[in-house]
Amino acid sequence: MPTVFKPNIETGRVSAVSVAILDAAIREAIWNKFEVTGATSAMLLRVIVSPQEIRRVTLQDVPPSVDELCTVLRNTLGLRGNFLLQFEDPDFGNELCNLTDMKDLPTERATLKVLFTFPDPLSDSTLDTASPSSQSTTSRRLSSSSTTSPSPPSSGDLTEWPDPFVIPDFSHDVEFQLRVANDAYANDGTVMVVSKSVKSEILDRLADCITKITPYPTKNNVESVAKALVVKHPCLREPGSGQGWYCWKFSLVFKMGNYRQRMMAAGCPEVLVNKRKGGKEKSKPVKKSKKGEIHYLPQPPEGQTAVKSEKDRETMLLEVQKRDPDLQVLDELMTATFSQRRREIIGDEPLISAVMDRWPALFCERQLITEFRRIVAKDLLESFLGGLDEFVPSLLQLYKAAAASGRRLALSSILNCLQKDDTNQNQRTAALLGLPHYLSDDSSNIIRMCDAHGETLDVIMAGMEIGLLIGHEGPLQDAFPLDVFNVAVVAEEKIILHDIRDVPTAFAMLLGAIYGLNLEYPRNMRYTFEFLQKVIMSIKPDQCSARVHGLRNKLLRYRL
Structure with missing residues (x-):
């Protein structure tokens, strides 16, 4: 009523x-x-x-x-x-x-x-919980300088490129000209003669929208924008090109280069990190997101100055030295200093030992998981183990087929281990350790076994730039130890994380360390790590090499 x-x-x-x-x-x-x-x-x-x-x-x-x-x-x-x-x-x-x-x-x-x-x-339930002693002290909180909430996302925050790309509205006068020209095109197919001012307006507006997603679009990204432009405004088609958008594509490429210069002058960290100084670094590589990072080089939170970040880092150093550090406080400190940490790691490219000295809290399972979530916006363990479990049966079937043909002798040894103990954990381990052999990668300098009473660690880790050290008791009788007592992550011949409970979790932590420390995938195992990222973790899955794409297709056929 x-x-x-x-x-x-x-x-x-x-x-x-x-x-x-x-x-x-x-x-x-x-x-x-x-x-x-x-x-x-x-x-x-x-x-x-x-x-x-x-x-x-x-x-x-x-x-x-x-x-x-x-x-x-x-x-x-x-x-x-x-x-x-x-x-x-x-x-x-x-x-x-x-x-x-x-x-x-x-x-x-x-x-x-x-x-x-x-x-x-x-x-997230996968994160370690604080000990009772640390929980009792959770009432301690940081001052306003160390609990600043994150600011709105900066460029590169979109998880994937929009499909189709949405062409924005232009200024009122340009929209009016386009509307009249589109009507003329619909009547007799007459294309618009684009003036310099109109073209500049269109390219500036498109470059602004692209940069809000990423300042470094790929070739396919730029093509999708050019296609969407002529679809929305057919009067802009080029009569001399087959598809009608080739010149718009090249103009956008040059405009993005100019736009990045403007962003650099404005102080955008993601572009400023690639600035060359006085021609001294002629072949300096471009530091940009390559492994699907969403927050690759983020802006600092609003109100978080360099002085505050440094004070937070010093507070973190004191907290991590305590017998029972407050994990909640460490989480807040690491979040507040995320931007500073990424600038140092990406911009300065320090040695791992220097990063451990300045950011010791980063080198634990809890913080690697959280750092990975900050960078990629995904849960590390849940995504890795969940994606792995989907493909373990299919991978083991492929290994059996390859071993039966005699092409992969190492795979036969790995499969023989499962006949002794085929628990779910060992199946995961077999699938991961067999992957380099199936993809013809060399894992000798990346994955090594370590007898607790054998050679010294310095000898075993010699030549290991990044990888895993799998510890076991007594001589190794099989392709991999069925009873693992400790797994460690190694970087630059130095253990950066140890006491990991099993091999699959260690692989996830290794990926977390690679992302957190902005490391390149080991060249000898690049296909294995590409498979872990793009197929298992489903991070940028649409950009695979031919070898990884072929393996994924085989796995999907086995699952049908």
């Missing part, structure tokens, strides 16, 4: 509460009319992405749900990561309220605020 509004008889006026209720009722009636009749109307939005970025967005068709509105804003503004929307509610003096229903929005124009959300790195 609709609400009945009665004026105050004594004053002859409607109360303020009744006016507010009446306004809400009218707004709901308007939305109900849209839902029943299917009518739509344009809406003007003022979107606050950050204090420095406030955008104006016009919606020709109002989305029916909040989720669809988020999708529209994500594509239009190039937003990355998870976020929720807040709106200025006129019923409460334009105070911000969470938007849960489109009916709550004013009908013609509204102000929205984008509030980025981040997963809690401590909420």
